Each structure stands twice: as structure tokens, then as C-alpha cells.
Amino acid sequence: MTDRRDQLARNLATVESRITSACAAAGREREDLTLIVVTKTYPASDVRLLHELGVRHVAENRDQDAAPKAAACADLSLTWHFVGQLQTNKVRSVVSYAHVVQSVDRPKLVSALSAAAESAERELNCLVQVALDAESGERGARGGVAPDGIEELAARVAGAPGLRLGGLMTVAPLAGPYAGRQQAAFERLLEFSSRLRADHPAANMVSAGMSADLEEAVTAGATHVRVGTAVLGDRPRLG
Template sequence: MTSPADRLQALRARIDAAARAAGRDPATVTLLAVSKTWPAAAVRELAALGQADFGENRAQELAGKAAELAGLPLRWHFVGQLQRNKAAAVARLGAVVHSVDRLSLARALGRAGVAAGRPVEVFLQVDLGGPEGELAERGGADPAEVPALADAVAATEGLVLRGLMAVAPRGAAPGPAFARLAGLAERVRADHPGAVDLSAGMSADLEEAVAAGSTLLRVGTALFGARPLPSPEDESHQSHGSQQPG
């Protein structure tokens, strides 16, 4: 068994190599450790090694860990499918939301950002396609609708548009899907120059994502190892966003 320090060092070496192969500065790529299902102690251990960004996909789990680790300089991200009635709780924690795929959710987050006194940073999740039945699990807006959604989000008080996010389709080479995402991100940036970030790439496909311009990699398995199996009760409470990063 490798230690967390060894896994983090190996992952950072992969990211650095991928960035250099793409002609990019490795400093332009941020590692987001997806700590869903792992205890706060695992987050604390990585934080002690210099890891600052952590992602969760359930609002309740995010709130619990944020409270337990309140003394650490962490940046929290919400990477699962978010229900509107959880928007205020996530906004109060200052978490970056990676999965905005509909205007109703954007408006709920905007209201929550105004109430919290600080805007919510958001990514628009893009549906990159996949086998029938997969899309309902992963979520995402139709690429054709993303520019209009970006306009609406950018005009919503209480929100800051960071960029686009996507998960590569299962069972297909990720490179072409990430290339389509990069093209769409360029179109959005033409209208919204501040939307400079691209949240794409996980443990298995981070090299392809970096080559396509990803600035934020959502990695779980390569950092923490195989995830603990959830109990039946946990499974009954998990959102569809459990399919998001890894």
C-alpha cells in the first residue's frame, strides 16, 4: 500500500508531465481532490501535505466535513448533482459549484449567494453524450443550450461564472469529447472573458483533459484509492451526482 504522500507525489508528477507534453505551464492546472465517502481524517492528511482543494457530491457530507475541518485553509467544491433546496447550504459554505445545468438551479444559487453576502462561483456542466440511460445519472446541459445558459448565469446577481465542466462519456475515447468541450468553452469565453476555467479530467483520463485545456482536475481514486463500499442506507441517500468524479 502506498502512502498518501506517495500517491500525491505520483499524481502531481503525472499532471506536470501532461502539462509539459501539451506545452502548458503545470502551474495552470489545479488538482481537486474528490474526497466523497472518505472521512475527514483523510482530508486532513492530504491537507497537511499541501493539498488545498477538495470536492464533495452530497451537501450533508460537505457540511459535516467543512465543520470538522474549519480550522484548515481549504477550498471546498461541490461536484455532484445539486437540488435547489440544498443551494443555500452549499452557498453558505462558500463552495464552488461544478454542476449547474439548468436556469432554475442557477437562480436558486444566485439568491443563496446574495443572502450569504458573497457570490457563488459556478461551472456549467455540459452533457458530452454517452450510452442510453447514462445521461440522467451524470446530468449536464445540452451543448447547444450552453451559450444561452452562460448568458443567463453571467447576468444573475449572486453568481460568478468560472467556466465549463464535464465528464467524459463512458466507453469512448475521452480525447474527442474533451476537444468538443474545449471548443464550446472557447465560444463561451468569447462572450464572457472571465469564464477562463475548465473542470475536466479524472484519475483515468487526466492526460487527455490537460491536453484539451483543463485547468481543474477532479481526482479521487488516484489519491485515496478504491472507495469504501457504501452501506444500503448510504446508497439510498446518495444523489445521482455520485457518478461525477473519480
């Protein structure tokens, strides 16, 4: 366990250095950016080590992995983000532990999240996931609403009991006009965020960037980056 802790500490230090350098180059304060460590496929023991090392935001993308892990770490002071495509039959479980759902991309999901949050007497922070590879009325290959659907979906979240509109999230697209152009994609998301905040000033979260492109996200103005492999390394998958 000591070896694993040392490995995670080294990896975290490297990621922190990358973030600090990117913030300095962009003329931003380090405090303006939140690191979310994506712990998908890694065990609860890693989450506990990360907490010891100062990590306070963790993310998961599959409820079947996340629910038992969150339960095993319930004694820790952590903010849990759900970042994967979410089916409505998993909503009640996700709402039981997640503080933030970053992958809201359709009205049916908004309704399900609202009902579950009300039932659990919780307030859930929700981000609208934007698919920069989606045509009007479609969902993206990796989830997300088409850009012309942001306003309507955001209004639904903002008006739903038990939910709070936190902002926007995107995953760098693998196809379409922004494929291979991560910084341009993230800058486009920031444009959408600026428009959103005109009507919803508190919706100021912009979640973008992962292990390979966190610098581009910082440069574009993201407030949150989601880093997995660069912190946890390559390990056998669970299950």
C-alpha cells in the same frame, strides 16, 4: 494515522508526476493546471491530512457528506468545490460552504443559487456543466446541459446576483458519440470554452478529467482536473 498520511503522500506524488509529465508532453506549464482532490466518501481526517500535504482544492458530490466535513475542516485554508448533481432543496446548505459549484445545468438551479448566495452575502463561482451525451433540450445521464444550451445558461449565471460565471465542466460520457473517446470529448469542451470566452472573457475555467483520464484532459487544455481514487485509494464508503 501516520500510515494513512504516508499512503496519501505516495499517491499524491504519483498523481503529481502524471500531471507534470502530461503538461510537459503538451507543452504546458504545470502552474496552468489545478488539481482538485475529490474527497467524497472519505472522512474529514483524510481532508486534514491532504491539507498537511499541500492540497488546497477539494471536491464533494453529496451535500449530506460534504456539509459536516466542511464544518469539521472550517479552520483549514481550503477551496471547496461541489461537483455532483444538485437538487434545489440542498442549495442553501451547499452555498454555506462551497466556493465553486461545478454542476450548474438548469435555470431553476441558477435562480436558487443566486437567492441563497445573496441571502448568505457570498459570491459563488459557478461552472456550467456540459453533457456531451445530451440531445437539444435534454439533460445528460450524469447531469449537464446539452451543448446548444450553454450560451443561454451561461448568460443567466453571468447576470445572476451573487453568482460569478467561472467557465465549463464536463464528465466524460458513457454513451453517445464521445463514449470511450475522452480526449475528443475534452477537446470539444475546449471548443465550447473558447466560444464562451468571446462573450465572457473571465470564464476561463475548464474542469475535465478524473483519475483514469487526467492525461487526456491535460492534453486537451483543461485548467482543472478532479482526482479521487488515484489519491485516496479504495476505502469503505461512509454511511
